[in-house]
């Protein structure tokens with residue numbers, strides 16, 4: 001991290017910001033500020049260069065055509081790959097998750113090369129969209145409470161040997177492969193299909209990103225009353241729908 | 243504009259009667275107004291009924307993500323200067339509800355019809371409208387409705403070659419894209435405060451440049467057409483450049499925009515802006531929206547906001563701080579079950595207002611407001627929220643089913 005402030009980069013809000021994923025940016029920013037950190041938030045539009053010196057990069061979901069356009073522009077730009085090479089934290093959701101993988105099927109039905117930051121490959125499912133609440137046990141190596149989110153996608157993501165599943169599903173379709181996995185991570189790059197937005201539903205996951213970026217094992221506690229109340233409610237509602 | 247008095251065929255008349263009977267049963271059984279179930283029965287008996295019911299009418303279709311119910315009402319009021327109007331005034335805006343509404347209008351000259359965005363193309367094909375008014379398109383209930391740009395594309399394909407006069411908002415790039423396949427378009431500068439669904443060119447995917455109120459694609463040149471009508475401050479500017487002051491009872495910039503589009507629609511039927519606007523001033527509330535009701539010694543203004551663009555327009559019309567604000571959000575079927583959209587709403591605009599949150603998803607709102615750095619109270623009920631507010635005027639903003647809940651509680 002740079003000396004003066006935490007640099008949080010939101011990649012391509014003009015193309016990849018459907019489904020409230022900017023909430024992930026807001027949550028990271030808020031939780032850092034509540035710990036007394038100075039945050040430099042950088043929103044990078046798709047006609048701008050992606051800075052290579054960010055600490056945390058967030059990429060959200062998007063519609064099919066914007067996903068292809070974003071991928072073309074990110075490949076051409078090269079900034080995100082350089083940032084990853086510098087050890088930046090990259091947290092991606094839905095379309096963003098597919099983009100940082102090795103490839104996905106684009107809106108034209110063609111195989112589109114991704115950025116290769118996560119060893120995953122995505123295709124499009126033939127079944128109905130996966131829409132609904134997700135509950136999943138996060139990878140024990142990450143040592144966090146159960147995850148809750150809301151999924152809304154048609155993608156199927158196959159995990160390669162270079163990644164670990166982000167979580168094991170209790171409820172929901174996750175990666176859509178039927179093997180009970182949700183999302184993927186390797187080193188400092190994370191991908192998930194969970195909206196909600198996922199960091200608002202799982203503040204400890206937001207804190208994990210902060211800890212990785214700051215290279216610390218713990219953060220000062222903050223008032224998580226409302227987050228905890230929301231989590232408890234969503235978990236209960238998912239177990240007993242309606 | 244032609245006038246046809248061709249009678250309905252016996253089969254169509256039977257379908258209308260059967261539909262009315264079902265609606266009556268539904269009303270007796272206490273299942274709402276009955277307009278949707280009535281229309282569904284009628285459609286089953288005669289799928290061409292919609293077209294035949296509309297056959298003798300000069301039809302105006304109104305579609306948008308936000309403002310279509312209000313605009314439908316404003317246009318209906320304006321056109322009453324020219325003749326009898328039949329309209330789906332309560333917002334039953336899918337084919338069944340539209341059929342039901344039209345079946346009540348055998349003597350009318352005009353049909354002013356609100357259409358759900360997803361059904362616009364199909365309804366336009368069925369009813370051969372004279373005018374189609376397109377206001378705006380933005381993200382709304384994404385887990386059900388599909389994607390905004392796809393909707394614009396769907397409109398575009400559906401309207402291609404339509405002989406209707408399309409009256410469209412030049413300030414919404416998605417609406418312009420949808421309308422520009424039509425041969426006969428009247429562009430209205432109606433404004434669009436929400437911009438986050440149209441940073442990407444609908445034609446080529448390039449980045450839109452948006453200096454001031456203008457917009458243009460930096461890559462393909464697709465840009466804002468020159469409007470012939472405009473909302474300029476508190477005035478409607480007509481094609482001759484004449485300014486007509488707007489003095490609606492309905493609040494807010496968005497309703498001035500709705501009135502501007504409505505004046506342009508009325509003009510297409512030969513009704514002058516002055517006559518049209520004066521008739522619109524009679525409207526004080528639309529299906530409960532904007533109504534001020536007295537309840538527990540407070541004057542509560544009921545405001546409906548269903549999606550980020552709607553919330554943004556609503557924030558701009560509420561009384562300034564320290565007016566108390568009650569927010570209520572549900573995520574039942576009609577709302578869309580995903581609450582992620584709350585994070586696209588800029589709640590920092592409420593800074594300075596005392597805020598109470600209620601509704602099924604008040605905890606989602608609580609986290610959202612905490613992250614926005616606002617003070618708020620979480621309440622179990624409207625009554626509890628009111629008890630903690632000072633007497634006087636309160637702004638209550640709610641999404642769809644939460645709004646219906648509020649109306650029920652206050653007896654509106």
Ligand SMILES: [Zn+2]
Pocket residue numbers: 443444445446447448459460461462463464
């Ligand atoms: Zn373009």
